[in-house]
Amino acid sequence: MNDENLLTIGALAARTGLSVKTIRFYSDKGIVPATCHNPAGYRLYDVAALARLELVRTLRALDVDLPTVRRVLADETSLAEVAAAHAAALDVQIRALRLRRAVLAAVANRESSPQEMELMHKLVNLSDAERRRFVHDFIDDTFGGVDANPAMVELLRSSMPELPDDATPEQVEAWMELVELVQDTGFRAAVRRMAEYQAAQRAEGDTTGLHHELTEAVREEVGRALAAGIAPDSEQAGGIVATLSARYAETFGKADDDRLKEWILERLDVANDRRVTRYWQRVAAINGWPALPDLEPVFTWFGRALRTRLDGREARAGQACPTGSPA
Structure with a gap:
């Protein structure tokens, strides 16, 4: 072996950036043993040892433990x-x-x-x-x-x-x-x-299951009314209620009458809870979905518009009844 191609432990440290103490430790543990010793007993390392040491340095920098490093060098694991x-x-x-x-x-x-x-x-x-x-x-x-x-x-x-x-x-x-x-x-x-x-x-x-299309129809119709500033007890609101009542009648196979309006109002009273909207908004935020609209103002407006129509019916019925006089 040509000694000119061999490196002392100091030269090896300079080439790899590792300390002499660290290289000596790897050598003593048999991880990167010295290639040979010179007549004075100093360790010498060849190019293969240099490459082996550089691999050890890289693996240790990646926090690979020494037992695993040893298995890699021994070809026990890839x-x-x-x-x-x-x-x-x-x-x-x-x-x-x-x-x-x-x-x-x-x-x-x-x-x-x-x-x-x-x-x-x-x-x-x-x-x-x-x-x-x-x-x-x-x-x-x-x-x-x-x-x-x-x-x-x-x-x-x-x-x-x-x-x-x-x-x-x-x-x-x-x-x-x-x-x-x-x-x-x-x-x-x-x-x-x-x-x-x-x-x-x-x-x-x-x-009938879920009614996404019906919900979207309510959101669009009432959303336009809210944007236009239409009050739920106004005459214009009556037309919106009529349109949506017809949609409910078609969806659920019911007659489009005042009983249907009472039934819709009952459904709204049960389902219109701000916390339900908040639940779905939180789920959307966690899952990274698009932000969900708050439908509570929509269903509140629709409920008030329905109640106005039903209250008006009762008022008209009361006016139509003769009061009579005590005998």
Whole structure:
């Protein structure tokens, strides 16, 4: 072997940027043994040892542990397998760091108490299955045991909030608010009332499912009225009520009369809860969906317009009745 092609441990340190102490350690452990020794007993390393040491340096910089480094160098495992395993581990670490950052930013935005910060941290660090359990428990509690609209139950379960790996502070806040909402006894009672109402309607033969097109028609018609400043008790509102009543009659196969208006008003009274809108808005925020419109003003306007028509009918009926005089 040509000694001119060999490097002393000092030269090897200069070439790799590692300290002499570190190279000596790797040599003593048999990870990068010396190629040979000179007559004075000093270690010498060839080009293959240099390449081996540079690989060790790179792997250690990537936090690969020494036993794994040894297996790579001994061809007991491939470099690709090690890289894939450590990339996956780094993904987990990066996700955890992003969540911590998002939690801290959310705490700052909400001016949270230490107790709320601790709860928020626990919630976001749950597994996806554990987080979904909050919503599944809510659905089981509010819809369980009654023959509610199965399409609604399926929609709730299929629209499960999924906190992303790179969650923003806004998404963490939305998740925190959603958990608070689904655990609120008042909200659960309101949704249970909706489920029981749906079951009663199904018992009477209503199996029409969800009514997205009808809801959109109400949103568009009433939305234009709100934008134009039309009051629900105005004459113009009467035409809107007539148009929408006809849509309800067609959808549900009912006669378009005052009984239908009373029935629509009952449905609105049961379903028009601002917290339901907030639930879906929070789910959309967590899942990164487009922002959902607030339909509460729409259904409130429609309900008042319906009630005005029904109250007017009663007033007219009262005027038509002769009062009579005592005998």
